[in-house]
Amino acid sequence: MDKFLGYRCSLCQCEYAPTQVQYTCPADGGNLDVVLDIEHIRRFVSPEVIFNQSEASIWRYLPLLPVDEPGFEGTPFRRVGWTPVFESARLARPLGLSTLWVKDESRNPTASFKDRASAVVVARAREIQAEVVVTASTGNAGAALAGMAAAVGHQAVIFAPKTAPAAKVAQLLVFGAQVILVDGNYDSAFDLTIQAAQEFGWYCRNTGYNPFTAEGKKTAAFEIWEWWEKTRRQRPDLKRLNVFVSVGDGNIISGIHKGFKDLLALGWLDQMPRIFGVQSTGSAAIYNAFQAGNEQIIPVAANTLADSISVDLPRDGVRAVRAARESGGCYLAVEDEQILQAIAALGQAGIFAEPAGATSFAGLVQAVQRGFINQEDAVLVLNTGSGLKDVKAAMQAVSEAPIIEPSLQALKKHLSQ
């Protein structure tokens, strides 16, 4: 695979060959960026070649990914990504925006953005002949790994805290993953996963640890770019795009930033979109660092109903801060109440988001109020996961339905109230 040159540490900038390291920087523990051979890629591919493909998944961007053709056509593994971008006047109007798009990641095979990362990690695992992939997770990342592994007949092991909701654990088990609950919190599951991977030669997918998760996640940037290039021809008045992303451990926003950086390096993109990170005020370690104007990620005691972005210590915080800073965006923090309102707003446009998925829209609302976004700005909001993942939260987002006698008379009386 000539396109994959190695890794570069996001902290010390040390470079490593593909076989030299596997996870984080041996010098300082920093997250590693995958380094691609941009010249090589440019020689063999062009935007036109990519645009004219029939592959309706992340694999249309294979030339820009550090894995070879992964096979498994005709499985859910080949149907990750290429998610729809919806345009909603109904959402745009109350905000005074002329255009607003929502990219709906709930349409992925296991109904969240995380399938992008898991698919690429599973492809990598097969290349390096790792028979087992392991991750710590109770939520979307675990479901995505379990689902992608099942799709290609690969083994997955998931470590979760024993407090994980039984319903979420059930999904992992249905996909045939080996699930082990630990008598401890998420951090102890995270650490045990790393130890177990080392001990048994398993391949560790942990987010903010394995450099290939961001490579999978960057495909969302590629899709936004391709969609934007095609859209802009119809809308020459639109200038720069503004992308809103919910942020928990910081790996999604870092991955999206990496995708746009790859495109800039290739010369296929004129200008980086502005990237806005949105956190819950109850889990705002990265927001705090951004506001403080530094890259120092200080853990918090996370407490938010948006469980998928509820994180004490974000494992990809430094790159996440940079994603907003280097792109000219910023960070916002929103209350749980605003997240619930965002669920209801998106629902009325026919999009059912989980709390973490709606957080990005709540951030946009605040950004408009604070004047960061103006009427003529082009805005794309990412919904990272399906509302079916957390129906309890949805129940908090709406009022209760009335109960009537099953008669026309009772109905008329109710409607006249």
Added chain:
Amino acid sequence: MDKFLGYRCSLCQCEYAPTQVQYTCPADGGNLDVVLDIEHIRRFVSPEVIFNQSEASIWRYLPLLPVDEPGFEGTPFRRVGWTPVFESARLARPLGLSTLWVKDESRNPTASFKDRASAVVVARAREIQAEVVVTASTGNAGAALAGMAAAVGHQAVIFAPKTAPAAKVAQLLVFGAQVILVDGNYDSAFDLTIQAAQEFGWYCRNTGYNPFTAEGKKTAAFEIWEWWEKTRRQRPDLKRLNVFVSVGDGNIISGIHKGFKDLLALGWLDQMPRIFGVQSTGSAAIYNAFQAGNEQIIPVAANTLADSISVDLPRDGVRAVRAARESGGCYLAVEDEQILQAIAALGQAGIFAEPAGATSFAGLVQAVQRGFINQEDAVLVLNTGSGLKDVKAAMQAVSEAPIIEPSLQALKKHLSQ
């Protein structure tokens, strides 16, 4: 709209003009089939025209639907259908089959097959300038109507029994539907819906009542046909296709049968696939009629964990019996235990199905055991809904996960057991 000629009663064969009736046959209450002008369609369209479109939804079959171009591009309404067909050796092998496909309807906007019907009904509502669409439902049909109506900014009213799970009701409310719970069972909600529609001039979507639901559902047959035509070229050894469908009120199987009949009438299909209907033994009114060799649908006291196909009186039973009989298929009835096993089996291929969705696969397992399906038969199984719709059932389909101390030692001990 020249292609839409009117309706024909499925019982007495009486014909009606498009404006003459709206729901069931005034003579005998039978379900109405939509009658299309086959000659007209054939004059203006061909399979090649359809195959070469870029529209990735049910709307690629617009020339075969009794509605005009519905608009609303860029909304979830335009992303219904065109669901993936997965091929799984992992599922085929234990059954001794050489090929097995699963068409995954959980990838629809509201995660079930019902979006097909709701999209076409909403399109029809707009054409006849009905401002409100109403339906009785607690489950997938209600969610689909609420979601499709929200996507195009249309009003939806949903009547549900007050015993409906709060979580399911929440989804309807998030989509902005007006939800009214009635102090009664599903049948009383069904009846009140019809009365309310009449009284207020609302358009009624009730399944097995509104003829346009089957027209939406027939698009699944069109997709299977298009996929099969393209697949068969690569697999000339495969002869006739066998399609397995879960059956509750009978409207999905009737819709699929209608789709294949349209294609036969157009001369675009040589041979009708054999259609197998699968019911739960706890809700087997249509199965019973098929076994008795008649079309007499005798209500049962339904009791199955597969809630989406749990029906006392199937409202589209007669056409459902015919779908299997006229296509050379048959009906099967499976136990809840077999449905749970089917959830686990599909999960291990990366497909997460709700109980009703997995019922079709449970039926295939039985059909193989009973010799109805042989090794060389081509089989397609329909998964009608996402497992995220009923995570409780998934919990019953798998064993519990073990709990260990968060240490490598405890893990080793566990793994060596």
